[in-house]
Amino acid sequence: MRGRILKESIDLFDKKGFSKTSIQDIIDTIGVTKGTFYYYFKSKQELLMDIHLNYIKELLAEQEVIFNDEYLSNKEKMNNLISLIIKNIKIHGKSARVFNREFRHLDDNQLKLINDYRKEFRIKLQKLLGEGIEKGEFRDDLRCDIVIFGILGMVNRSYNWYDPDGEVSEEELVNTYMDIILNGIKKEEKTALINEKIIENHFTV
Amino acid sequence: MRGRILKESIDLFDKKGFSKTSIQDIIDTIGVTKGTFYYYFKSKQELLMDIHLNYIKELLAEQEVIFNDEYLSNKEKMNNLISLIIKNIKIHGKSARVFNREFRHLDDNQLKLINDYRKEFRIKLQKLLGEGIEKGEFRDDLRCDIVIFGILGMVNRSYNWYDPDGEVSEEELVNTYMDIILNGIKKEEKTALINEKIIENHFTV
Amino acid sequence: MRGRILKESIDLFDKKGFSKTSIQDIIDTIGVTKGTFYYYFKSKQELLMDIHLNYIKELLAEQEVIFNDEYLSNKEKMNNLISLIIKNIKIHGKSARVFNREFRHLDDNQLKLINDYRKEFRIKLQKLLGEGIEKGEFRDDLRCDIVIFGILGMVNRSYNWYDPDGEVSEEELVNTYMDIILNGIKKEEKTALINEKIIENHFTV
């Protein structure tokens, strides 16, 4: 029952927003009574916190798995991470949207905890970037924090517009983002492109 | 008075969120009574709509100015647009955050109108990109819509974390974003870099 | 309206008790809506506090008047005070019962304030007793605090059983209490005791 309440709440919070979703809405959807809701959750806010914790903890766990794979370059890790985020939209898109939209309804203590987790995620990404720079995979003339904020902004926003059942495949989206992030959108001059080609060849060999 | 209500509402909606800000909060801040509020606004929602309209219309107007400048390349127009957005954080950050967070509280008709404006902004950007591609300024092997969504995600998110009074200057932020967008973060191989240099020289000449 | 709410609330709190009286009960009695109640009172508890403050402040004011009358002996002042309490049952009996029964529903801060006032009332009575002892009006071999607690217990309980419209007149009740109290705590002179007999004899004849 607890699980069902969580699931339906996420649905409704995604569809209508936290403040416009009443406990009544939730229990009506499930077909139970108020008492049942409060048997499983102390308050509406605690339910929201639960959703947040579930989401960020799973995300951190998945991030950890990717980061710990020693056979991957930092570039590849970043690619996999973006892929992870995009591919999760289908399964966890609702949670993700709730997570990214409704955290303002948490109280101060809850918010602090969630923001610590958020930061943890960002800092790890930053470290990934930093290591990649040291290894010569990434440029060393950009502020890491800004770059990461930029990448996260770009990728995370997908939750708000990307339809996994639409005409753009997940692969194309991931590849496009990675391409922009790695190479930029500027058209290279001929010579540059040639060399780029060589590099690419050299690289993939 | 109307202006004061708008101003204080934006402040409060930014600080506490739309649903957690009551009319009472607003009028207490200003020091008037309920009747006054309803003399100037039909409803709380109409006030929110007003804020949205003011924001998006001004943004579109400023976009228009930049786009109509025939002395700028598309690359430069994009740079100026990003600069516009970042520099607006100091003056219009509150409005922007309200605009990007609270639109879910508009009713269907209002939301449709706002979304049309939003789309107009995005489509214009997309056209800018498209023209740039035709002129050879930008790569032609990426989907325009995805690229624009990516860029907007990256830049717009700044409203949520960027502190214009912090250690990063607006110029640095704009340049970093433009650099990532145009060139990417991948470290170029020597030969590539050399050619890049040439391009840059060629470019600035 | 505020006054009406106060009045009807006291009635209901006296009749049914604070916790069993709902806001709904109160507004139904008056014929207004919930909003009206909350326009005048921040909460049910604040209403209760208001009742308490009104009651104790008026009581203290009346105590003050009696105490400041310099033409009265301490014995007479005590008599007048008891008379005041008993005679108030008709007009303020409901308030008094609410005051003496429902204070446990106040929160800690409210309760502290009310208890300070309560204590003030008691301490003043104690001073009255102390002065009377010094002037030889009362016995000096009893603890003032206990005596006052005893007197207050005796007199205050009347709110719970005394019916001002019943067969016992207010005068008789006051006189009986004073008689019990005075002839108990009054310093008996040897000679005095002898003469008392004469009166009694004379009286009963």
Place this chain on the structure above:
Amino acid sequence: MRGRILKESIDLFDKKGFSKTSIQDIIDTIGVTKGTFYYYFKSKQELLMDIHLNYIKELLAEQEVIFNDEYLSNKEKMNNLISLIIKNIKIHGKSARVFNREFRHLDDNQLKLINDYRKEFRIKLQKLLGEGIEKGEFRDDLRCDIVIFGILGMVNRSYNWYDPDGEVSEEELVNTYMDIILNGIKKEEKTALINEKIIENHFTV
């Protein structure tokens, strides 16, 4: 288990009041579940009734013992009764406070029964006083009912303020009360009464 529930309930009802104590509070304190509570008690109100019945029945039984002691004068019986009440504060103070505060939460039938017992206790005391008057132990010019209400008010209130572990010993409290009461209602000796007249005359002049 039944006993534990009773004990903890009295504790909680004394500390927080009946209406503010939930079944949940009670079972949490004991460490059992709701079912257990309802296995032993039909309802919360029945539990309250149980507490009331236990209390008043024991009190009546103890009253009975004192009253049936044929070696005691009525004066002594009254003294012992007051002593009984005061000394009980240490052991039964919580029950007594619950009994004197929470009876309003009983339903009509329960309340009627409890009030009958209460009355029985009072009437017996009144009879004790009446017999004492006949035997010349107490004054005969005061209404018995009022006197008993007064005495009970005085003594019973002790439950609300008297701390058996404080600086005033139980003996001192009992003696003070008895002193106040007895020397008030006690029939004065001949010689003593004669002198009173003189004082009074002297006084009013």
Place this chain on the structure above:
DNA sequence: GATGAATGAGTGTTCATTCAT
């Protein structure tokens, strides 16, 4: 004897909104 999931009526409270003045 004891569990604990589920009930559902009821509670205090909030708040956007109206309207006579």
Place this chain on the structure above:
DNA sequence: AATGAATGAACACTCATTCAT
């Protein structure tokens, strides 16, 4: 232009109680 008393629907939440196991 502005007031502020009054509305009333909605809300989050509580809690004594039931009952299948």
